[in-house]
Amino acid sequence: MTTDLPAQLLAAALPAVEQEHLLEARQMQALSFAVHIPLVCFGIAFPSMVLLVESLYLRTGDEIYRTLAKRWSKVMIALFAVGVVTGTILSFEMGLLWPSFMATFGDVFGLAFALEGFSFFVEAIFIAIYVYGWDRMSPRLHLLSGVPVVVAGLTGSLFVISVNAWMNNPSGFRLEDGRAVDVEPWDALFGNAHLWPELTHMYLAGLIVAGFLVAAAYAWGWLKGRRGRYERIALAVPLTVAALAAPVQAVAGDWIARRVADDQPTKLAALEGLGTTTRGAPIHVLGWYDDGEVRYGIEIPKLLSLLAEHDPNATIRGLDAVAADDRPPVNIVRVAFQTMVGIGTLLAALGVLHLVTWFRRRRFVESRWFHWAVVAAGPASVVALIAGWVATEVGRQPWVVYGVMRTSAAVTGADGVPVGYATLVVVYVGLSFAVAWILRRLAQRPLELPPEPPPILEAHGAR
């Protein structure tokens, strides 16, 4: 699309600059993502849980569901507010930290953020109508006003993930003198095979993280003796959602891993610590990558070839296929990946245990260790989430746009990155305390439960 006007040269990509604090800039961006992404999980998953509970109210007329949905909706809008501002920081940082990335490729992927902006609008508008509309409209209309929030949560993550998928598997443009030309944004963003498994993986992660975190709070309450009907429902809903999603995540994980094998062989080699290109490549559980091989790990022969290519004797490209300075830091990527897979496996096992018990006996696993496990599953799921993002984002290094633009060429030339980073650390520490305090206050508010259960329960509740 370029013309040959001299002024167009001026508008060409900003030249790369020396930035001695590249690592701090990356850490600052990573910190901002790590703070924002758990909140995204709530944006994705929590509205559907609230609506599920409210629809139970509409079906049964039982006030207990209404009370729960209403209380959860206050948590939802408080976390949404924090998500709004932490997400805004990310938008700012795109330009503040990576101006050359934006200047060169803003016209390729920017469209997705414009679309995401509209999702954000819809989410903000209807979350307000939903939360401030309690007791202000008919119950059915109120439930309906929450539906756009759920839809916008899905489309919003679709658009944001489309940008990340593009960074990992870039297409839809041609590079000419450091400038993207012949840009086809629709194709770049939505014609990308990397997008769909990544979106599925993230959406399921949202269900798992929000589900286990909310469940953890009520499992803790159970351990402290708060075991009334209200608390049981409040535990059952998020725990069941997370328990259903956790085993499914294993299948989605296999799908994204096979895409990585096709699109980013170097990243796959880093995830598994595969130093040399190997036929019938093994997987190592645990261990440490050192000098081209994994030491002290438990080797499972041919499994990597089987998983990645569905053929035990397939050849898998190792790290040695690219120059040393084109490889990501292997141990960070590999440890993060193993952390994610390990925790994910435990969460799936916990989920299956809950589902089987619930299906056969219609009750929770009634033991303290099960509830302790659910309490641990909340923070553990966040660790898995962050570890997964570390694996994919550090695994993409040294590229910001895989194989096209190095992160070092994208960074700002401005001074003061460490100062900004330090400021942000202080702000986020304060933010974390504030969020903890808000959630505590919301939990401490007295329950407004109806005095006696409505008759429907007796008809339904007799075993």
Place this chain on the structure above:
Amino acid sequence: MALAEVPAVLILVGLAAYVVFAGADFGAGLWYLLAGPGRRGRAIRDFSYHAMAPVWEANHVWLIFVLVVAWTAYPTAFGSIASTLALPLFVAAVGIILRGTAYALRSGAPQDRETEGATGFVFGASSILTPLALGAAVGAIASGRVPVGNAEGDLVTSWLNATSLLIGALAVATAGYLAAVYLAGDAVREGKPELARAFRVRALAMGLVAGALAVGGLVVLREDARPLFDDLTSGAGLAAVLLSALAGLATLALVRAGRYEPARFSASLAVAAIVAGWGIAQSPDLLPGLTIEDAAAGRSTQWALLISIASGLVIVVPSLVLLYGLVLRGRFDPGPPTGQEPPQPQATRGARGLAPAAVTLLVAGVALTLFAHGIALAIGVLSLVGFIALGAVEFLRHETLADN
């Protein structure tokens, strides 16, 4: 108008909307901070807070709209601006975090008096800091202090200068002025004449301050940013400035007369006209030596962006009208419930379980996701999602059974 200029107009429209809507939310924070002690101060704080609560998040999105259109349509200019103006933009971003967090804190504990002092100060101070910093950034662009390049401009003097300070101060004053006009109207609607009088005084005072800053500011621009001054005092730029001045005066008269509803619109017009005036004065250059035409992304990106914005607005504008309509008609005001009858319990369906269907979806989903390609793979993934949805319904409809 050339295709390349359409996004620039949309950026200005988004900026005007941001100032008119979100600006008033920042202004509410200003009045929160300046509410003063005692019962009266508390009434002003509570009212300022409640008025913005349902709308501030939606209003905030206009800023995101401006950012994303800018980086999509004029990526080089965006990269240059973001790198040279890193400092004021970072300050604005931190202000946005602090304000949002303080807001969430108050929503978490509306009756809490013990923390009100600290959160109230953060809330109010960040409400001033953010428009000040964003105004300073606008001043840097308007006075031609942001050259093309990665942090090519001066990282400090680009935004710490007379024009930037003027526009920053004007942004804060405008925010306070808009907020006072809107809040006076809201107070009348809620039948709180004492608060309405308090905000009327504030609206008149801040209107005069904003007017004085605007007039005095012309002198500053004449010295510090001569090209901008020349464009604002001739032709279409002058027309926009005069329109703004007239609308501002009309607002003062309307507020004096206690007619707050029309004053909302004339106040908004005064602000929007100034933003338009800046756009006219800035055109055709975006940054020194870089015209809008030259900075624009390729045609397919421009078209894709315009199509996206058009379809987005088709959904968002009616939604915003719905939200503002509910707020302005007082539907979210405190008071007794206005909802209708609680739902009648419906007989739950019998024992016919969803379990077989859920298991079928799971098995099909796993097999197709692992081994299929193309459409069949997509069906597999959707089956897995269906399994989660059906599974949740199947398990949770038995929740009441678990009581015994």
